[in-house]
Amino acid sequence: MEYRHTPVLLAEVTQQLSLQPGSIVVDCTLGGAGHAKRIAELIAPTGILVGIDQDEAALKAAEDALCLGQQVVLLKGNFGELDRLLVEAQIPWVDGFLFDLGVSSPQLDIVERGFTYQEDAPLDMRMDQCGPVTAAEIVNTYSESQLARIIRDYGEERWALRIAAFIVAARARRPVTTTGELVDVIKAAIPASARRAGGHPAKRTFQALRIEVNSELKVLETALSAALKWLSPNGRIAVISYHSLEDRIVKQLFSEGESACECPQGLPICACQKVPILRVLTKRPIVPGQDEIESNPRARSARMRVAQKLADPTSGESR
Ligand SMILES: C[S@@+](CC[C@H](N)C(=O)[O-])C[C@H]1O[C@@H](n2cnc3c(N)ncnc32)[C@H](O)[C@@H]1O
Missing domain, CATH: 3.40.50.150 (Vaccinia Virus protein VP39)
Known part of the structure; x- marks a missing residue:
């Protein structure tokens, strides 16, 4: 390509x-x-x-x-x-x-790299494809408070606490492994009225995960x-x-x-x-x-x- x-x-x-x-x-x-x-x-x-x-x-x-x-x-x-x-x-x-x-x-356009919230793909986000940690590992293994902290600090997301809680509840049912699944969890966590402003509801959480994955x-x-x-x-x-x-x-x-x-x-x-x-x-x-x-x-x-x-x-x- x-x-x-x-x-x-x-x-x-x-x-x-x-x-x-x-x-x-x-x-x-x-x-x-x-x-x-x-x-x-x-x-x-x-x-x-x-x-x-x-x-x-x-x-x-x-x-x-x-x-x-x-x-x-x-x-x-x-x-x-x-x-x-x-x-x-x-x-x-x-x-x-x-x-x-x-x-x-x-990196954004090749869907399989897992950076984009616009399409469904494995939740990866590593710039270095040999890097040790994928976004899926973070989403499925970090504690609720660690997730809330990175989503708040690196995504400047006001719904960080709720998104972290929804992720933890979702992964207790089954691991969250794709960008599409994560987008659905984020959308469910952010109240509909708040979702209408501030661009795509997953934008800030995806930024936060990308920053964490790549330090x-x-x-x-x-x-x-x-x-x-x-x-x-x-x-x-x-x-x-x-x-x-x-x-x-x-x-x-x-x-x-x-x-x-x-x-x-x-x-x-x-x-x-x-x-x-x-x-x-x-x-x-x-x-x-x-x-x-x-x-x-x-x-x-x-x-x-x-x-x-x-x-x-x-x-x-x-x-
Ligand atoms: C915005 S693009 C640069 C585009 C480039 N200036 C051009 O005009 O083609 C950023 C690039 O930096 C790389 N990058 C980001 N963080 C890096 C890091 N910590 N170490 C090495 N490369 C990094 C990414 O993989 C990506 O290819």
């Missing part, structure tokens, strides 16, 4: 990363190489593009889209293990990082912290997120990188020794324009934040 994914904020990404021939760039969410292909062109002929994805199908599609050579390194892995991946690939430093978070269109928020924090260490002076990092939980993590981490001494007020001398290492280039996130949203509705919720590593962290100034 053809891998179709339209890269989001493509022009803005390449402009914000300020790429030059010879730059070393790591695309941590390679997908079908929509961004990576353009990046590779801009850093040629001497630059290096490293593309990481945990999804075998994405890597295969990227391999077909990119001209592989010494300047392109594709790695199967989780960006939560960025340090190990970059050390093993013998990358000396990185001038630009891109994280285009979440799932790709093919999305945990690995994001680890990866961003690692990426900041690998960035060269003046190197840039761009992160596109698609929901507020991810965006909050990015905003928080960038703002910590930008901040200086965090000692409580009134201390006679600084005890934390903290100096700014970053300058945030996007005080407000960059969002797609109306034209992009019309031609690619999946771009609707995208927001990109960009930061630059300071040339001399002690000075607080980038060159």
